[in-house]
Amino acid sequence: MGKLEGKIAIVTGSGKGIGRDAALAIAAEGATVVTVARTQSDLDETVKMIEDAGGTAISLSRDLTDGEQVADMVKTVVDKYGRIDILVNNAGGYPKEIYKNIEHQAIKIWEWSEEQWDQIIKTNLRIPFLVTKNVVPVMIKQEKGDIVNVSSRMGRIASQMGAYAVAKGGIVTMTKTTAIQTKEYGIKCNAVSPGIVDTPGQRVYNHSVGQDGCPMGSSKDVAKAIIYLLADSPAVMTGQSVDLFTTV
Ligand SMILES: NC(=O)c1ccc[n+]([C@@H]2O[C@H](COP(=O)([O-])OP(=O)(O)OC[C@H]3O[C@@H](n4cnc5c(N)ncnc54)[C@H](OP(=O)(O)O)[C@@H]3O)[C@@H](O)[C@H]2O)c1
Numbered sequence: 001m002g003k004l005e006g007k008i009a010i011v012t013g014s015g016k017g018i019g020r021d022a023a024l025a026i027a028a029e030g031a032t033v034v035t036v037a038r039t040q041s042d043l044d045e046t047v048k049m050i051e052d053a054g055g056t057a058i059s060l061s062r063d064l065t066d067g068e069q070v071a072d073m074v075k076t077v078v079d080k081y082g083r084i085d086i087l088v089n090n091a092g093g094y095p096k097e098i099y100k101n102i103e104h105q106a107i108k109i110w111e112w113s114e115e116q117w118d119q120i121i122k123t124n125l126r127i128p129f130l131v132t133k134n135v136v137p138v139m140i141k142q143e144k145g146d147i148v149n150v151s152s153r154m155g156r157i158a159s160q161m162g163a164y165a166v167a168k169g170g171i172v173t174m175t176k177t178t179a180i181q182t183k184e185y186g187i188k189c190n191a192v193s194p195g196i197v198d199t200p201g202q203r204v205y206n207h208s209v210g211q212d213g214c215p216m217g218s219s220k221d222v223a224k225a226i227i228y229l230l231a232d233s234p235a236v237m238t239g240q241s242v243d244l245f246t247t248v
Helices: 017-028 040-052 067-081 114-142 162-185 199-206 217-231
Strands: 008-012 030-039 055-062 086-089 146-149 188-194 241-245
Touching: 008 017, 008 067, 008 114, 017 040, 017 055, 017 199, 017 217, 030 040, 030 067, 030 146, 030 162, 040 055, 055 067, 067 188, 067 217, 114 146, 114 162, 146 162, 146 217, 162 188, 188 217, 199 217, 217 241
Parallel strands: 008 030, 008 086, 030 055, 086 146, 146 188, 188 241
Antiparallel strands: none
């Protein structure tokens, strides 16, 4: 019997990378996983991997920057399963358009264009906000729920990554706000903040900024931390970031 047997879990950005490994790990613990991203072929692959391992999953292709598509995604899950026990707010990243004309990751704060800034905030802060906004009312009705937000080392330290670091720092604050505002309804909300992790998105980024071969952690380790928060962490643990990088 898995630690999350019978639960219904939404994992955003689970077409690849950290989201895919989180989806696989959550399904391996017995939950039914709703995989969400834009690219249907990636989602099909994730669902097949889960099913091949004996788990249960469905896919919903949605652009999560769009409030209507987020609302529709949540309604589809509630109509089908009647509840949402787990939300992993993982979708995000550093879109290619941001760094295609630069040679390193450090864009000075005064050199960001308004469009670049808005795009990063939209992908990394608007998505988890919209998904939280639509899922929490469902969890409040259930008086139960678990949320894990995916932040980053970049949101935990002084970082050169401008809007991305600001968005990821914002996720930590959003985690704390969500935690204090939902505790009375039996909902926990925590975050994981990984260092550099080997994922398709990170590899494309590394190549573009000339840092191929940099040391990277494993997305399976991030998934382990997510399982810890969902299944093993103490009931009083909410509003926290589990930092998955070396601080010394
Ligand atoms: N890799 C790292 O080093 C690292 C470190 C710390 C934190 N993180 C964070 O971890 C998360 C996952 O990163 P990753 O490296 O696994 O990224 P990845 O390999 O690029 O995968 C990102 C996933 O998010 C989905 N996504 C992106 N924009 C979306 C949108 N508008 N609507 C729906 N889905 C969307 C992508 O699918 P589609 O493009 O098909 O929509 C994809 O499935 C991100 O929040 C990232 O900031 C990553």
